[in-house]
Amino acid sequence: MKSVERHVSDVLELVEPLAPIELDLVRAHGTVLAESVTSTVSLPAFDNSSMDGYAVVAQDVAAASPDLPVELPVVADIAAGDPGAYAIRSGMCARIMTGAPMPAGATAVVPVEWTDGGVARVAVHRPVRTGNAVRRAGEDVEKGTRVLRGGVRIGAAEAAVLAAVGRKAVPVRPRPRVVVLSTGAELVEPGEPIGPGQIWESNSYMLAAAVLDAGCVAYRHGFVADDPATVLGTLDDLLVRADLVITTGGVSMGAYDVVKEALARLGTVRFEKVAMQPGMPQGFGTIGDPATPIITLPGNPVSAFVSFHLFVLPVLRRLRGMPPEPLPTVRARLLAPVPSSPPGRRSFLRATLEYDRSADGPGYAVRPATRQGSHQLSALAEANALLVVPEEVTELAEGDVAEVLRLPGTP
Numbered sequence: 001m002k003s004v005e006r007h008v009s010d011v012l013e014l015v016e017p018l019a020p021i022e023l024d025l026v027r028a029h030g031t032v033l034a035e036s037v038t039s040t041v042s043l044p045a046f047d048n049s050s051m052d053g054y055a056v057v058a059q060d061v062a063a064a065s066p067d068l069p070v071e072l073p074v075v076a077d078i079a080a081g082d083p084g085a086y087a088i089r090s091g092m093c094a095r096i097m098t099g100a101p102m103p104a105g106a107t108a109v110v111p112v113e114w115t116d117g118g119v120a121r122v123a124v125h126r127p128v129r130t131g132n133a134v135r136r137a138g139e140d141v142e143k144g145t146r147v148l149r150g151g152v153r154i155g156a157a158e159a160a161v162l163a164a165v166g167r168k169a170v171p172v173r174p175r176p177r178v179v180v181l182s183t184g185a186e187l188v189e190p191g192e193p194i195g196p197g198q199i200w201e202s203n204s205y206m207l208a209a210a211v212l213d214a215g216c217v218a219y220r221h222g223f224v225a226d227d228p229a230t231v232l233g234t235l236d237d238l239l240v241r242a243d244l245v246i247t248t249g250g251v252s253m254g255a256y257d258v259v260k261e262a263l264a265r266l267g268t269v270r271f272e273k274v275a276m277q278p279g280m281p282q283g284f285g286t287i288g289d290p291a292t293p294i295i296t297l298p299g300n301p302v303s304a305f306v307s308f309h310l311f312v313l314p315v316l317r318r319l320r321g322m323p324p325e326p327l328p329t330v331r332a333r334l335l336a337p338v339p340s341s342p343p344g345r346r347s348f349l350r351a352t353l354e355y356d357r358s359a360d361g362p363g364y365a366v367r368p369a370t371r372q373g374s375h376q377l378s379a380l381a382e383a384n385a386l387l388v389v390p391e392e393v394t395e396l397a398e399g400d401v402a403e404v405l406r407l408p409g410t411p
């Protein structure tokens with residue numbers, strides 16, 4: 001059987017980062033910057049006050065005290081946004097607001113709280129250091145320097161710095177468009193009546209949500225029945241929308257394993273067994289012209305979920321222009337044993353990870369769920385992590401330390 005690592009590197013071969021497009025800042029949220037951004041301006045662009053108060057020559061108020069305040073005439077009143085070119089000399093001051101440009105000649109700002117707040121004349125009660133409450137031009141960003149590296153995801157802070165340096169649009173890699181298609185004759189849309197032997201379809205909802213959580217656009221097609229011609233026809237119609245297609249179901253050994261049957265004929269999709277539990281039967285390749293990458297996940301819901309997080313997430317990261325990292329890993333002490341794990345296959349057990357302050361010192365602790373079946377969605381919904389049991393390990397005792405993958409969206 002194929003190793004997990006080998007399968008990750010094989011599926012990653014399917015894709016390249018998407019070609020950049022120019023997007024308005026509002027729409028760029030959640031996309032990934034395609035190249036570094038250099039500022040054409042300094043920030044702040046001009047010396048300005050960080051407080052409401054009075055711009056002074058610091059030496060003028062060096063002797064100021066509550067008992068012996070220094071009184072100065074106020075020769076200007078400068079608000080934020082004031083375009084005027086003001087200047088002061090020793091022996092005078094200007095009232096100034098936060099963000100307003102410093103008048104030429106001033107060396108510090110006295111906060112209004114240290115004065116009597118006068119309008120024509122002001123009494124200053126305390127001395128200030130040179131530079132007090134002054135934000136210098138360029139102390140945040142120097143003109144010509146890089147403010148963001150290519151490859152960063154545009155979130156709140158990134159949007160702020162881009163706007164602050166005056167950028168309206170940026171080159172980004174767009175959100176990948178991912179088509180999700182389930183297969184199976186037993187499937188019924190949730191909300192519809194259900195008959196004998198039927199189940200409500202859940203994989204396409206799960207995967208569409210996981211795709212959205214991964215910063216991509218999801219097209220949930222729902223499901224098609226177990227008929228190769230229908231599967232191929234449906235896929236053909238969906239390809240125009242897709243940077244990646246994900247299917248679930250129909251990849252194992254069954255008599256009606258429709259995805260395998262339909263796609264194996266094309267010769268561009270490989271079906272293999274990966275040495276893991278759950279998620280053993282996997283397929284990947286390309287379909288259509290131009291070739292669109294496709295990853296076919298097993299139908300068991302927990303198997304599809306685990307496979308998505310191990311194999312599809314790195315592919316989506318690469319499409320977005322990010323390093324195709326695996327899920328973040330921590331080592332954690334087991335709070336309960338793992339009685340058995342299949343030899344030769346790596347188990348990914350649903351588990352709850354918590355930060356623990358036990359007598360042995362603080363660290364992570366992990367509790368494997370009791371229901372580990374590939375169909376047991378309730379345990380999956382309670383889990384925030386996947387506990388990894390290596391191929392050569394068949395059981396773990398309480399207190400053993402193991403590797404744990406943190407699922408996205410967990411604190």
Ligand SMILES: Nc1nc2c(c(=O)[nH]1)N[C@H]1C(S)=C(S)[C@@H](COP(=O)(O)OP(=O)(O)OC[C@H]3O[C@@H](n4cnc5c(N)ncnc54)[C@H](O)[C@@H]3O)O[C@H]1N2
Binds near residue numbers: 300
């Ligand atoms: N003889 C063998 N049987 C099976 C093997 C094997 O090696 N030999 N592998 C097992 C493993 S492991 C898995 S995983 C499954 C994978 O099967 P398929 O990918 O072919 O999936 P299906 O047979 O279509 O469905 C499996 C299971 O999941 C339910 N399912 C499918 N799609 C959905 C959906 N969209 N929403 C909710 N539930 C879904 C389906 O009803 C089945 O119960 O094969 C094992 N068998």
Ligand code: MOO
Binds near residue numbers: 279300
């Ligand atoms: O490997 Mo399957 O994916 O056990 O359920």
